[in-house]
Amino acid sequence: MKVGLFVPCYIDQFYPQVAVATLELLERLGCEVAYPREQTCCGQPMANAGCAEDAEATHRHTAACFREFDYAVGPSGSCVLHLREHVEQTATVRYYELCQFLVDVLQVDRLDASFSCKVGLHASCHGLRGLRLASSSERREPPFDHVAHLLGMIDGLELVGLSRPDECCGFGGIFAVQEEAVSVRMGADRLDDHLQHGVEVVTGTDMSCLMHLDGLIRRRDMPLRVLHVAEILNGSAEASCGIPPSKPLRSARHVRKYRTL
Amino acid sequence: MHDAAQNAVPVDHSDRAARFIAKGEQTTWHDSVLWRIREKRDAVSGSVEGWERLRDLASQIKEHTLSKLDEYLIEFEESATANGVQVHWAVDAEAHNRIVYDLLKVRGVRRVVKSKSMLTEECGLNPYLEARGFDVVDTDLGERIVQLRGEPPSHLVAPAIHIRREEISVLFHEKLGTPAGSSDPQFLAGAMRQDLRARFLAADAAITGVNFAVAATGGLVVVTNEGNADLGVHLAPVHIACMGIEKLIPKPEHLGVFLRLLARSATGQPLSIYTSHFHRPAPGRELHIVLVDNGRTRHLSREDFRASLKCIRCGACLNTCPVYRRSGGHSYGATPSGPIGAILAPGRDMEKYAALPFASSLCGSCSDVCPVKIDIHAQLYRWRQVAVREGHISGKKRLGMQMVGWITRRPARYRLAGRLARSLLRYAPRRLLYGRWNAWGRARELPERPARSFGEWYAAEREKE
Amino acid sequence: MKQENRHNTGGGAGNGTQNGSHAREAILEAVRRARLPAVPLPAIAGVRDACTGDPVSRFMVSAKVAAAAVQIVETGSVETAVRERFPEGASIATTSAAWSFDRMDARTDAHTMAQLDVLVCPGELGVAENGAVWLGESGMGPRAAPFLTQHLVLVLDRSAIVSDMHAAYDRLDVAREGYGVFVAGPSKTADIEQTLVIGAHGPRSLTVLLTQAARFKSVTI
Numbered sequence: 001m002k003v004g005l006f007v008p009c010y011i012d013q014f015y016p017q018v019a020v021a022t023l024e025l026l027e028r029l030g031c032e033v034a035y036p037r038e039q040t041c042c043g044q045p046m047a048n049a050g051c052a053e054d055a056e057a058t059h060r061h062t063a064a065c066f067r068e069f070d071y072a073v074g075p076s077g078s079c080v081l082h083l084r085e086h087v088e089q090t091a092t093v094r095y096y097e098l099c100q101f102l103v104d105v106l107q108v109d110r111l112d113a114s115f116s117c118k119v120g121l122h123a124s125c126h127g128l129r130g131l132r133l134a135s136s137s138e139r140r141e142p143p144f145d146h147v148a149h150l151l152g153m154i155d156g157l158e159l160v161g162l163s164r165p166d167e168c169c170g171f172g173g174i175f176a177v178q179e180e181a182v183s184v185r186m187g188a189d190r191l192d193d194h195l196q197h198g199v200e201v202v203t204g205t206d207m208s209c210l211m212h213l214d215g216l217i218r219r220r221d222m223p224l225r226v227l228h229v230a231e232i233l234n235g236s237a238e239a240s241c242g243i244p245p246s247k248p249l250r251s252a253r254h255v256r257k258y259r260t261l
Numbered sequence: 262m263h264d265a266a267q268n269a270v271p272v273d274h275s276d277r278a279a280r281f282i283a284k285g286e287q288t289t290w291h292d293s294v295l296w297r298i299r300e301k302r303d304a305v306s307g308s309v310e311g312w313e314r315l316r317d318l319a320s321q322i323k324e325h326t327l328s329k330l331d332e333y334l335i336e337f338e339e340s341a342t343a344n345g346v347q348v349h350w351a352v353d354a355e356a357h358n359r360i361v362y363d364l365l366k367v368r369g370v371r372r373v374v375k376s377k378s379m380l381t382e383e384c385g386l387n388p389y390l391e392a393r394g395f396d397v398v399d400t401d402l403g404e405r406i407v408q409l410r411g412e413p414p415s416h417l418v419a420p421a422i423h424i425r426r427e428e429i430s431v432l433f434h435e436k437l438g439t440p441a442g443s444s445d446p447q448f449l450a451g452a453m454r455q456d457l458r459a460r461f462l463a464a465d466a467a468i469t470g471v472n473f474a475v476a477a478t479g480g481l482v483v484v485t486n487e488g489n490a491d492l493g494v495h496l497a498p499v500h501i502a503c504m505g506i507e508k509l510i511p512k513p514e515h516l517g518v519f520l521r522l523l524a525r526s527a528t529g530q531p532l533s534i535y536t537s538h539f540h541r542p543a544p545g546r547e548l549h550i551v552l553v554d555n556g557r558t559r560h561l562s563r564e565d566f567r568a569s570l571k572c573i574r575c576g577a578c579l580n581t582c583p584v585y586r587r588s589g590g591h592s593y594g595a596t597p598s599g600p601i602g603a604i605l606a607p608g609r610d611m612e613k614y615a616a617l618p619f620a621s622s623l624c625g626s627c628s629d630v631c632p633v634k635i636d637i638h639a640q641l642y643r644w645r646q647v648a649v650r651e652g653h654i655s656g657k658k659r660l661g662m663q664m665v666g667w668i669t670r671r672p673a674r675y676r677l678a679g680r681l682a683r684s685l686l687r688y689a690p691r692r693l694l695y696g697r698w699n700a701w702g703r704a705r706e707l708p709e710r711p712a713r714s715f716g717e718w719y720a721a722e723r724e725k726e
Numbered sequence: 727m728k729q730e731n732r733h734n735t736g737g738g739a740g741n742g743t744q745n746g747s748h749a750r751e752a753i754l755e756a757v758r759r760a761r762l763p764a765v766p767l768p769a770i771a772g773v774r775d776a777c778t779g780d781p782v783s784r785f786m787v788s789a790k791v792a793a794a795a796v797q798i799v800e801t802g803s804v805e806t807a808v809r810e811r812f813p814e815g816a817s818i819a820t821t822s823a824a825w826s827f828d829r830m831d832a833r834t835d836a837h838t839m840a841q842l843d844v845l846v847c848p849g850e851l852g853v854a855e856n857g858a859v860w861l862g863e864s865g866m867g868p869r870a871a872p873f874l875t876q877h878l879v880l881v882l883d884r885s886a887i888v889s890d891m892h893a894a895y896d897r898l899d900v901a902r903e904g905y906g907v908f909v910a911g912p913s914k915t916a917d918i919e920q921t922l923v924i925g926a927h928g929p930r931s932l933t934v935l936l937t938q939a940a941r942f943k944s945v946t947i
Contacts, residue, residue, distance in 0.1 A: 007715050009669065013679040014708040016715035023719075035719050041669040046662045048623065050645030050654060054666030061670050129625035137303065138581065138629035140312040164296070168583045172622030177700040179620060181279035184704040185288070185587050186622070215705030294920045309855075311773040321768045328762040331754045338750075344901075350749040402926060403917030419917060426919050446918035454927055461927070462836060478901035488873045488913040488928030495870035496836055506753065511767060513900045517891040518770060521855075531788060531856035532891075532910045535873075535928075541904030543869055544832070554749075558756030567762070 003031045004066045006074030006083075006095065008207070009041040015207050017236070018228040022075045022098055025234040029106055033073075036065040044082040049174045052086075059087050066093045073101045075230045077127020077205045084131075097131055098230055099205055103146040113235030114155035120199030121148060121159060122190065122213070123166040124206035133205065137166050147205060150233055157232070160197045167193075171212040187216045194224060201237075202226045269613045271653075272595070274620040278588035287425065292586040295422070299580045301529025302630070309521065318518050320634040323571035326476075326509055327561065333476040333509045334552065340479025341550060344541045349551045354384035357553045361386060361468065361501055362393060364549055368499060370395070370465040374457075376483070376490035377401040378470025379417065379574055380503050380553060382596045386468070398460050400489040402453055409436050415590025417576035417597045418527050423589050457489070467493035471504035472573070473519060474550075477512045481539040481550065484523065488535050500542065501549045506557055507570040519573060522632035527575040560608050565643045569604050571633040578627035578637055584620055593617055600627040604640040607648065615653035618644035679714055686710040775890035781854040782936065785887045789857030792911030793924055794932040796857075798884065801937045808846055808879055811933060816843040821867040824848070825881075830867040839868065845875035849882035849909075849934070851897060855890045858910035859934060863903040872909065878929040880909065884936040 003026060007019040026033045042062055043055030062083065066072040073096045074080055083095040102108045127133040127147075134145035151159055170176070170186025177183075191213060194202050202224055204210055210226040217224050231237040282288050306312045326333055338348045351357035357380075365373065373395055375381065387408070390397050399408040403420035407413065409432055414420030421429070430444035439452045469490045473482040481502050483490045494500045510519065524530040542548035561567050579585045579599035590598035595606040595614060603621065606614035618641045627637040648654060668674045685694070687710045695702040713721070786796045799807045805825055808818060819842055820827040827846060830839070839845075847866050849859035859880045866872050888894050900906060913928030924930060 009675070009679070010708075012715045013683060014711060016711050016713065016718050019715035020718065035723070037716060037719070037724075038672045040672055040675040041665075043666075043669070046666050048642070048645070049658065049662050050619075050647075050649035051659065051662035051666070052646050054662050057670035058666060061672075125622070125624035125626070129629055136626075136629050138626055140307055140309075168622050168624035168626065170583065170622055172624070175619070175622045179275045179278060179584070179588075179622075180700045180703060181275065181282045182584050182588050182620075183622070185282050186583050187705075189292070189587075211708055212705065215701070215707065218706040219704060297920070310775065314772045318768055318770060318773060321765065324765040325767040328765045330762075331757040334754060334757070344904075350746070350753055352749045352752050356749060400927070401917070402915045406917065419920065421917055422920070426921075429918055446921040447923050449918055450915055450923040450926060454925070457927060458840065462840065475900075480901055486913070487915050487926035489926070491873045491907070492870065492927050495868070495873065506757075513898075514770060514892070514895045516900075517895045518773070521773075521891050528916075530792070530910075532792075532853075532858050532908065534792070534909065534911045534914060536858070536908040536910075538900050538906045539904075540901045543904065552753070554753045554756070558753060558760060561757060561762065562760040567760075 001031060001071065002069045003033045004069035004072045004093070005033050005035040006039065006066065006072045006080070007035070008074060008076045008079045010211070011075060011207050014211070015228065018075050018207055018230055021228070021230040021234040021236045022073075024236065025098075025230060026073060028234070029102070029108060031106075034069075039065040042079040042082050043086065044079055045173060047082065047086065055086075063087050063091050067091065069093050071096055071101065071105065073098055075205070075228060076207065077124050077131050077133060078208060081126040081130035097127055097133065097205060099147045099150055100131055100133055102150060102233075108150065109153075111150065111153040111233055113233060114157075115232050115235070115237060116156035118158045118160050118198055118200045119151065119232070120162060120194040120197065120202045121151065122169060122202055122204035122209055123147070124204050124209045125166075125168050127205045128166055134166070147229055151203070151229070154232060160194075160199050162193050162197055164193055169209045169213055171209045173208070176212055183212070184216065187212050191216060191222060191224065195222065199224065203229045203232055205229055269610060271613055272593065272616055274588070274592050274594070274616045277592035277594070278584075278620070281589040281592055282587060288587055288589075290425075291423065291589060295580045295586045298529060299577075299630075302526055302577060302580070305525045305529045305531060309525070315518060315522055316632055316634050319522055319632055320571060322510060322515050322518060323633055324568075326511060327507065327567065327570055330506065330509065330561070333511060334506060337474055337476040337479055337509055340477065342479070344479045346479060346542065346548045346550055349549060351551055351553045351555070353555045354553075357384045357503065357551055357555065358386050358389040360551050361503070362390065364499070364501060365390070365395060365466055368466070370499065372396045372460070372464050373398070373466050373468060374460060374464040374493040374497065375399050375404075375468045376470065376485060376493055377404050377420070378468065378503055379597055380470055380505050381468065382414065384503075384553070384555065386503070398457070400457055400461070400493055401485070401487060402450060405453060405457070406432065413591070413596050415598060416579055417574050417599070417601075419576070423591065461492045461496050464493060464497040466499040466501060467497040468501045468503065469494060471502050471508050471550075472523070473510050473516060474504055474508045475511075475513055475516065476509050478540060480513070482516060483537045483539070484520075484533045484535065486528075486530075486534045491535060491537055494539075495543070498545075499547045499549070500539070501551065502539070503551045503553060506552050506554055523573055523575055526577040526630070526632040556609050563608065566604065566608060566640055568635050569601065569608075569637075569640060571635055572601055572605075573633055575632055577630045577632065581626045581630045582621075583624060583626070584622065588620070593620065600637045600641070601635070604637055604644060607644045611648065611651060611653060615648040618642075618648060676714075676716065683710050683714070770892060774892055775855055781887045781889055782884050784854040784889075785852050785857055785936075788855060789911070789934055792857045793914065794857060794911045794934055796934045796936065798936045798938060800940045802940065804846070804881055804935055804937065807935055808844065811879075812844050812877065817841065818844040818846065820846040821865055821871065822846070822848045830871060832868050834868055834871070836868070836870055836874065839871050839874040842871075842875045844877045844879060845871055846879040846881060847872060849880040850886065851894060852882050852887040852934070853889075853891060853894050853908070854887055856910055857934075858908040860894065860898060861907050861909055863905045869905050872907075873913075873928040875929055877931045877933070878909070878912070879933045879935060881935045881937060884938050
């Protein structure tokens with residue numbers, strides 16, 4: 001089974017540790033993984049902004065990068081959904097979000113990792129309602145959750161329930177800046193839900209949502225931190241919690257100014 | 262608000278939303294009270310065996326009806342006419358308003374009571390009739406409240422959901438003479454009951470919307486909780502029912518499917534209090550039906566968007582929408598508002614409503630909650646493409662996206678741009694990095710700069726041999 | 727300059743006011759021009775309420791959720807049950823010859839109806855899944871009566887309860903009478919801050935009396 005590692009652009013540039021964790025995890029589970037170095041971006045930023053035609057060349061490029069693989073697996077439900085909907089038709093490769101690949105293809109039933117923290121799971125929308133990584137709260141169907149299933153295999157991890165288990169965090173790509181006020185409010189409300197339930201670490205399948213939430217956490221100096229689910233499943237995150245070290249901000253003035261938002 | 266009376270100033274959803282959010286406490290309340298309706302809907306839909314199958318059926322019945330809409334319209338007209346109902350056809354809002362006006366004028370009507378109708382809202386019937394001297398009274402409590410405030414409804418089912426009881430207390434004190442400071446909902450609703458009972462008894466004509474029209478029997482179904490549609494219709498000599506042509510369903514048995522879904526999706530009730538079936542006018546009375554197109558046939562020809570004509574106006578997509586709950590109905594500047602409004606309005610006037618398809622995080626909750634399975638979030642995505650193609654986003658944004666497209670089609674460009682972005686994060690002074698240009702950074706930190714990209718790490722660690 | 731609005735020229739029944747048959751033809755022609763692919767009409771299957779429980783007790787639970795009062799009474803004691811539920815001196819009328827209250831018929835004046843405290847009507851059919859009762863025109867006197875009365879009592883034979891709305895429409899001929907209505911509770915609104923207020927414009931209460939034959943008849947051998 002030849003697996004191509006698909007790394008979304010913002011993970012490549014800003015969160016390389018997530019891609020490393022994904023690579024190591026797949027290898028530990030026995031996959032032969034290669035990283036096509038020429039890959040760039042899935043094309044979603046342009047398409048979601050209404051500029052799908054500006055993404056066409058990028059789509060073709062991405063398709064070419066993964067031509068020789070059986071599976072392209074990446075740590076993002078959102079980018080993978082985009083590739084499935086706009087690129088996959090033209091290729092033989094199947095695009096998979098990491099957790100879906102672990103559960104549906106590799107059928108993983110144990111993972112050798114521990115993480116002694118209270119974890120809140122952020123169900124990113126495109127993975128949830130697009131890839132159906134879990135049952136959504138709107139639909140009347142037997143409940144299932146691939147990501148929670150995998151997290152359940154981690155030693156010491158306590159998965160915390162939330163009041164609104166699958167509400168959007170308000171990232172939404174271009175939405176995050178175009179509708180800044182709504183986006184920020186949605187993110188803040190999500191974080192409040194996690195805090196009220198005693199969450200220490202917020203995890204999820206999409207670093208983009210977590211980047212948005214982390215931006216709020218650090219600006220408001222909240223006692224939370226974010227980790228991509230690959231980091232936890234791979235055991236690459238520091239394995240115990242306690243009070244997470246609050247990151248010193250570059251300017252305390254900003255904390256004062258924004259904490260009350 | 263209706264299209265006709267407003268200039269085509271583009272709606273700035275994000276600005277309106279920001280102002281609603283700035284209200285703080287009220288936004289919190291708005292979000293939580295609508296979420297409670299969503300939770301009630303979850304609970305009550307969970308008690309129906311085969312809920313998802315019911316949604317499938319409803320969707321298929323609507324798609325079938327739309328696919329043969331010409332035949333069903335003719336069948337409906339024949340059955341209704343045979344029942345003694347008078348059927349009128351209107352190609353657009355102006356024609357609809359004119360038909361209603363003529364019916365009222367010829368009969369010497371002065372006082373009109375109305376029950377909730379999104380169609381007449383869409384057509385701007387109230388201002389049209391008021392300008393011609395008629396006394397038009399909306400009788401649904403929420404509709405009456407927004408009418409007295411001179412506002413459009415902000416929610417399909419709960420038109421006054423954006424207004425707090427204290428504001429209603431002031432309004433009723435001014436308009437109904439209730440004691441100042443009395444804000445108990447029971448008391449306020451009682452005052453309106455008194456006021457409207459007299460108006461029902463004195464009305465010359467009643468105008469209603471239509472929830473479903475049955476082609477086989479020529480019947481109309483109108484659903485309310487308050488009983489206001491029935492009070493209006495049964496007391497006035499003339500009943501005018503206004504409906505979009507998409508309201509048709511083939512047979513009475515199909516009512517069972519839609520009624521099981523409608524109230525559960527709308528308010529979390531198993532059924533609304535009154536589900537009234539009109540087939541023939543009462544002896545000595547008149548029943549008129551106005552069948553309205555107003556862009557619906559045009560919409561029917563749009564393959565990507567026609568599914569929105571399946572809508573049964575339950576409002577579930579509003580209640581579930583994380584954006585709507587925090588931005589308020591008026592931020593959309595359209596009736597209906599919310600996700601369904603955001604896919605209907607651009608079809609009527611793209612110039613004015615180009616911002617609405619972007620007023621969504623594309624989370625997809627609307628599509629999953631919709632009782633007739635309209636692919637709302639996918640349509641939002643597609644309307645974005647149309648908006649851009651027709652030149653409705655700023656040149657700056659378009660250029661930015663063309664740049665990203667140009668960069669990401671070549672690995673070398675992409676790597677260079679990535680290095681530049683990471684350098685910027687490292688070396689640019691905070692004042693510059695978080696300048697006015699950076700909407701992200703107004704309330705959020707940017708990601709921290711890693712030592713190297715994954716690509717660089719991979720080249721160094723895995724490809725060094 | 728804007729590009730041509732591609733999506734707004736794809737059809738439609740034209741602009742401007744057209745009258746009568748012109749409008750009719752324009753709309754029908756525009757529908758035909760849209761040329762929608764055929765979609766079959768599905769059979770209503772797989773959604774029927776499979777609940778095997780007693781429909782009467784389910785009906786009672788549903789009606790109570792909708793804020794209606796439900797009481798099982800013997801067929802002969804409807805009048806007593808009604809009088810017991812309302813204060814002495816309340817004006818009570820009925821549309822049926824079956825009960826000995828003041829009779830109301832289709833000629834009764836609206837202002838008279840508006841003074842009425844209690845109206846007793848015969849219901850035709852009950853629905854267990856939502857507590858609704860079908861009231862046909864012949865059972866309500868003037869159509870406005872069940873909405874103008876301050877309190878509404880519907881009398882329903884307990885054998886006339888079906889499980890769900892599909893069964894209800896199977897049983898009913900909705901076009902038989904000019905008007906009919908499912909009533910599923912007292913008139914209500916939540917339009918002020920989503921606070922439930924019972925008695926919006928119509929009745930302030932709904933009582934459903936489920937009738938059954940006397941159970942303990944004396945048996946003589």
